[in-house]
Amino acid sequence: MLLQIPNVLNDEEILRAKKLIAEAQWVDGKVTAGTQAAVVKNNQQLSEQAPQMQALRKLVLQALNRNALFFTAALPLKILPPFFNRYSGEANYYGYHVDNAMRMMPDGSGYVRADVSATLFLTDPEDYEGGELMIEDTFGRQSVKLKAGSIVVYPSSSVHEVTPVRKGARVACFMFIQSMVRDAEKRRLLYDMDMSLMQLRHTVGETEAVVHLTGVYHNLLRRWAE
Numbered sequence: 001m002l003l004q005i006p007n008v009l010n011d012e013e014i015l016r017a018k019k020l021i022a023e024a025q026w027v028d029g030k031v032t033a034g035t036q037a038a039v040v041k042n043n044q045q046l047s048e049q050a051p052q053m054q055a056l057r058k059l060v061l062q063a064l065n066r067n068a069l070f071f072t073a074a075l076p077l078k079i080l081p082p083f084f085n086r087y088s089g090e091a092n093y094y095g096y097h098v099d100n101a102m103r104m105m106p107d108g109s110g111y112v113r114a115d116v117s118a119t120l121f122l123t124d125p126e127d128y129e130g131g132e133l134m135i136e137d138t139f140g141r142q143s144v145k146l147k148a149g150s151i152v153v154y155p156s157s158s159v160h161e162v163t164p165v166r167k168g169a170r171v172a173c174f175m176f177i178q179s180m181v182r183d184a185e186k187r188r189l190l191y192d193m194d195m196s197l198m199q200l201r202h203t204v205g206e207t208e209a210v211v212h213l214t215g216v217y218h219n220l221l222r223r224w225a226e
């Protein structure tokens with residue numbers, strides 16, 4: 001499932017993130033890529049040592065925490081601290097690759113299994129040319145380029161790329177999530193059920209059947225959650 005969630009960051013947060021990023025130091029993006037991905041990765045990333053990193057990560061994680069749609073789509077168990085990247089000038093693309101299944105926490109405290117990948121756009125589409133995120137999966141090939149502050153959530157198992165940025169600079173935040181529900185199909189069923197329940201609650205209210213169905217949702221989640 002590929003899901004776009006608009007306005008994860010509000011305008012004030014976008015400005016604050018941009019200000020912090022403008023002060024930070026960029027390094028070669030290969031530092032976090034696996035062996036295959038490193039061959040095709042040509043972008044820049046905020047240094048793990050950047051003093052702005054902590055504030056940036058907090059800003060993004062707080063915004064995700066209050067987003068109900070993100071929660072129901074990803075069912076996050078663990079989130080690898082977000083990274084920030086930039087595509088511009090000579091360092092302007094990330095060719096076809098798959099994300100590594102297991103990612104080490106930056107502090108070395110253990111691994112996070114990447115079930116769900118997410119890209120939070122920090123530059124508006126009109127401010128750069130190219131730089132589409134192309135995602136290939138059972139849903140076919142999709143091109144994603146969102147407004148600043150919006151996020152796309154997609155299975156980490158998909159093959160994807162970022163096409164060359166031909167003009168301007170594309171800054172984004174990306175992250176890997178270990179889901180409580182490992183299986184993407186099960187996650188999808190839960191997501192569909194939860195969205196339908198929300199709609200039912202809105203149209204018919206908390207009827208007895210709606211309460212029972214809500215129970216079924218939670219019982220399925222209980223069965224499937226790790």
Ligand code: NI
Pocket residue numbers: 097098099160
């Ligand atoms: Ni990737």
